[in-house]
Amino acid sequence: MASILTNNSAMVALQTLKSINNDLSKTQSMISTGKEVASAKDNSAVWAISKVMESDVKGFKAISESLSLGESSVAVARNGAETVTDLLNDMKEKIVASQGENVDRTKLQADVDAITDQIASVVGAAQFNGLNMLSGTDSVNILSSLDRGSDGTVSSSNITVARQDLSTDAGVFGTGTDLAANVATTLGGNIAADGTGDAFSNGANVLGATVAGTVTIGETYNVQVAGETVSFTTTAATTANLAEGLTAALNTAGIEDITASFTGSVISISSTSKFDDVEVNTSGNGAATFALQANNVTAAVGTTASQTIGSRASEIAFSATAGVADGDGYRATIGGVNFDYVAGPGEIFEDVARGLKTVIDGAGVENISTNVKQDETTGAWVLQIDNDGAVQSLVEAGAAGGTATGGLVGLDKLDVTTDEGTEAALANIETYINTTIDAAADFGSSQGRIETQSDFISKLTDSLKSGIGALVDADLEETSARLQALQVQQQLGVQSLSIANQAPQTILSLFR
Numbered sequence: 142m143a144s145i146l147t148n149n150s151a152m153v154a155l156q157t158l159k160s161i162n163n164d165l166s167k168t169q170s171m172i173s174t175g176k177e178v179a180s181a182k183d184n185s186a187v188w189a190i191s192k193v194m195e196s197d198v199k200g201f202k203a204i205s206e207s208l209s210l211g212e213s214s215v216a217v218a219r220n221g222a223e224t225v226t227d228l229l230n231d232m233k234e235k236i237v238a239s240q241g242e243n244v245d246r247t248k249l250q251a252d253v254d255a256i257t258d259q260i261a262s263v264v265g266a267a268q269f270n271g272l273n274m275l276s277g278t279d280s281v282n283i284l285s286s287l288d289r290g291s292d293g294t295v296s297s298s299n300i301t302v303a304r305q306d307l308s309t310d311a312g313v314f315g316t317g318t319d320l321a322a323n324v325a326t327t328l329g330g331n332i333a334a335d336g337t338g339d340a341f342s343n344g345a346n347v348l349g350a351t352v353a354g355t356v357t358i359g360e361t362y363n364v365q366v367a368g369e370t371v372s373f374t375t376t377a378a379t380t381a382n383l384a385e386g387l388t389a390a391l392n393t394a395g396i397e398d399i400t401a402s403f404t405g406s407v408i409s410i411s412s413t414s415k416f417d418d419v420e421v422n423t424s425g426n427g428a429a430t431f432a433l434q435a436n437n438v439t440a441a442v443g444t445t446a447s448q449t450i451g452s453r454a455s456e457i458a459f460s461a462t463a464g465v466a467d468g469d470g471y472r473a474t475i476g477g478v479n480f481d482y483v484a485g486p487g488e489i490f491e492d493v494a495r496g497l498k499t500v501i502d503g504a505g506v507e508n509i510s511t512n513v514k515q516d517e518t519t520g521a522w523v524l525q526i527d528n529d530g531a532v533q534s535l536v537e538a539g540a541a542g543g544t545a546t547g548g549l550v551g552l553d554k555l556d557v558t559t560d561e562g563t564e565a566a567l568a569n570i571e572t573y574i575n576t577t578i579d580a581a582a583d584f585g586s587s588q589g590r591i592e593t594q595s596d597f598i599s600k601l602t603d604s605l606k607s608g609i610g611a612l613v614d615a616d617l618e619e620t621s622a623r624l625q626a627l628q629v630q631q632q633l634g635v636q637s638l639s640i641a642n643q644a645p646q647t648i649l650s651l652f653r
Contacts, residue, residue, distance in 0.1 A: 151641035158634035165627040171615035178613040187430040191613045200287045201602045208595040211283030218274035219584035221267030226577040228403045229623045231409035234257045239557035246558045264307050275307045278485045278545045285594050302587045305580030308547035311394045317542025341528035345411035348450045351407040351432040352380040360427030380406035412450040415527040416512040419450040454527035459490040463520035470543040476533035485545035494522040495572045502565040503551030
């Protein structure tokens, strides 16, 4: 049926042309924006996913900047610690030189003081954007990652870098838990555990060797002291002759820190060894025996006997099982003067013992010397304190809740102008060097981790961008081909509509 009111062909052609124009508009939009999904109306699900991922990409950009800042801060700290290590090695050279007698110790002291000042300058200047990781003990958190869970929750991750305090600050002794009264961390050794104190021995520790039994002329007897053996062949058949002869042999041998005397048949072997125990052994080819007695304990009696003369120094022994917490302070009170060391994060009792040693040495107390050792049986670290002067009391104490002592405490008090000072300086410089080496190593490890994380974040960000592109970017090769096709379809659609619109014209011929 022909009609001038309804032109179905034109309507079909018009709808087709509208569809073509709509597709052409979308294609032109994809070409102009480069995106297949440019807004939520294009594909709401894909658009939502892409926007979440885009927000993550922006977050990772901030993380990358944080890692760059953190890496620079740690690099400055590492360079600072390495520089301090080099300076301490230079200082060690001066300290070693001061061990000689025919040297100008005053000039060497001036060099040591100059290096100390330079170290202080390096530590103070080793900051980046105001952050100095060579001062203080609080750890620094560097933003390292943004983690999105399967439920959509987001959390951040950090790389924690521990500060390495290379200052000479004394720290602050705490008022918290009494560590000396705590069974798990009791300070022991020959220091009174109740804190009432002991007096230094000052003099010699003595071992008595009582000669007994039958002595025959021409018999040879031996006494081994500190690994050195002396012998005496009897010239009279008396225990006194044997005691006198071995005493003379011991004194003639010139064993360091060892002297001997006798009364009747008793030999008294005296040791002024500060820090080392002295082992004594006896033997002989005769019938006489030696009863060795030290520390009020009598050894077995026979032709061969052994005993040990304990070191003269008093001792503070630290727990072999307990741990050390940040702020735990340990104190040695010598003659009423307090010497404190307060532990920092991650320290162990070896650090405490060596730190307390440097504090005491740095005070330059006359006739006081120190040593650190580890008990071979228990594994506990022990601080030995010897006094070679007037009698003084020694009291130990411990308390939690303090402010940590600087890792180079006592460095500014090294004294190489005296024999005692050079000896202490040589022992303590190794502690300082090890402290800075450990600090540089920790910073190096942290810097390497930050670099690895930074590289990962860069690659992850690229992967996310690529993923977002795969979701929303238009395939321009396909889009270009489609544009040409749609343009041809548009031309055909226009022609089809034109033809359809001409159909009513034929109706006019019916009325002619």
